[in-house]
Amino acid sequence: MNAIAGDRTVDRWLAALLLLGAWACYLPLGTKYITIVPAALCAALVLWRHRHVQRLQAAPGLWASVALLGALALSAAWSPAPWPLIGSHLGQYGLLLLVPLIGTACPPAVARRALRHFMLASAIVGLLFVLAAADLLPAAPLWRTTIDAEGNQRIATSILLALAATLALQTGLQAAAAPRAFWLLAAVSCAAGLALQDRRSGMLLLPLLLVAWTLVRQPGAWRRLGLLVAIVLAALAASQFADGVRGRLAEGVAELRQYKADDRVATSWGQRL
Numbered sequence: 001m002n003a004i005a006g007d008r009t010v011d012r013w014l015a016a017l018l019l020l021g022a023w024a025c026y027l028p029l030g031t032k033y034i035t036i037v038p039a040a041l042c043a044a045l046v047l048w049r050h051r052h053v054q055r056l057q058a059a060p061g062l063w064a065s066v067a068l069l070g071a072l073a074l075s076a077a078w079s080p081a082p083w084p085l086i087g088s089h090l091g092q093y094g095l096l097l098l099v100p101l102i103g104t105a106c107p108p109a110v111a112r113r114a115l116r117h118f119m120l121a122s123a124i125v126g127l128l129f130v131l132a133a134a135d136l137l138p139a140a141p142l143w144r145t146t147i148d149a150e151g152n153q154r155i156a157t158s159i160l161l162a163l164a165a166t167l168a169l170q171t172g173l174q175a176a177a178a179p180r181a182f183w184l185l186a187a188v189s190c191a192a193g194l195a196l197q198d199r200r201s202g203m204l205l206l207p208l209l210l211v212a213w214t215l216v217r218q219p220g221a222w223r224r225l226g227l228l229v230a231i232v233l234a235a236l237a238a239s240q241f242a243d244g245v246r247g248r249l250a251e252g253v254a255e256l257r258q259y260k261a262d263d264r265v266a267t268s269w270g271q272r273l
Helices: 002-024 029-049 053-057 062-078 083-105 108-133 151-174 177-196 200-217 221-241 243-257 268-272
Strands: none
Touching: 002 029, 002 083, 002 108, 029 053, 029 083, 053 083, 062 083, 108 151, 108 177, 151 177, 151 200, 177 200, 177 243, 200 221, 200 243, 221 243, 243 268
């Protein structure tokens, strides 16, 4: 009886941490660690108690993450960077291994609830971008890691908004009549916030996610074809009529055209090329 009660306590902690983590996605980095590290410990305890190591080995994304870490470790052999920096780099990407760990231990109902909270948090962030674009959002330290974020934090926000928009669209189309409108509006809010922020990562990722969702989740060849055409038309319309999207993509294309092989490349897409 004590063992069962202990299992339930760990399960409740894992569920609570996942809900908190859904909202922490847009909060400062320290808050993310406060949620993901205890959640990973709870997940490891759940898998160890129930002897679900084989389930973990079959988890989606596990071996892809291991392969990435192996390639990064191999590249360290000829890297001029100091070993402490290499170790920090590998540790940062090693966090990817926590995703299949937590996902394997998480019950489906808890996972669906956490995803709904993530989509809701993302819709609110998208709405904040809309309000900021309309000059209706007052300046406040609260927006430091969302609306006013810079660099990698802003790139992460754009990627999360692209993911949330796709999830909300899928959830809305699968839901009953009343929740359907709510989740479809949430998808629109995420997409609007994505278009109004100035990072290209999410702008490029959203149509790719929608294409993957169409090919994997939609029944019938004609339905898939129709959705693919709609996605292409919507992407073209956004690239033509949304000033921020058009300007940022044009900037990226110009960076590619002006690229010259050199050790010092100052442009984002030039560095990637």
